Amino acid sequence: MADTQHTASDDVVVDDEHGGLVRSLSATIPPMLGNAIATLIVLVTVVIGVISLVYTWTGNADEFLPLFQVTVAATVVSLNALYARRTFSYVITLIGAILWLWVSVTPFMPFWQVVLQAVTVTIMVFGVVFSLAAVSLSKKPRF
Numbered sequence: 001m002a003d004t005q006h007t008a009s010d011d012v013v014v015d016d017e018h019g020g021l022v023r024s025l026s027a028t029i030p031p032m033l034g035n036a037i038a039t040l041i042v043l044v045t046v047v048i049g050v051i052s053l054v055y056t057w058t059g060n061a062d063e064f065l066p067l068f069q070v071t072v073a074a075t076v077v078s079l080n081a082l083y084a085r086r087t088f089s090y091v092i093t094l095i096g097a098i099l100w101l102w103v104s105v106t107p108f109m110p111f112w113q114v115v116l117q118a119v120t121v122t123i124m125v126f127g128v129v130f131s132l133a134a135v136s137l138s139k140k141p142r143f
C-alpha cells in the first residue's frame with residue numbers, strides 16, 4: 001500500500017550543488033589584497049624556478065628542487081593564483097604543489113614515490129578544479 005499523504009516538507013530539495021568548503025573559499029577578498037597576494041605568489045615561484053634552473057645548469061641539481069617539478073608546480077600555482085586572485089580558492093593547489101615538491105626530494109622506495117607523486121598531483125588537479133568552481137560561485141549573486 002503506497003503512502004498517499006503528501007506534505008510540503010517532502011518537496012524540500014537540498015540545493016547544495018557546491019560543498020561548504022567551496023562556498024567558504026569562494027568568498028571574495030578586496031581586489032588590492034588579492035592582486036598583491038597573487039603577485040607575491042608569482043614572484044616567489046619565479047625566484048624558486050630561477051634558483052632551480054641555476055642549480056641544474058651548474059650540475060648541482062641534487063642540492064635543490066627538481067627543475068621539472070618546480071616548473072610544473074610554479075606554472076599551475078601561478079596561473080591558478082592569477083585566475084582566482086579575488087578569492088583564497090587556490091590554497092588547495094598551493095598545498096598540493098608544496099607537497100609534490102616535498103615528495104620529489106624525499107627519498108622513498110620507488111613504489112611509494114610513484115604513489116605519493118600521483119596523490120600529490122591529484123591534490124593539485126583537484127585544487128584547480130575546486131578553484132574554478134569557487135571562482136564561478138563567487139561571481140554569482142548571493143541572495
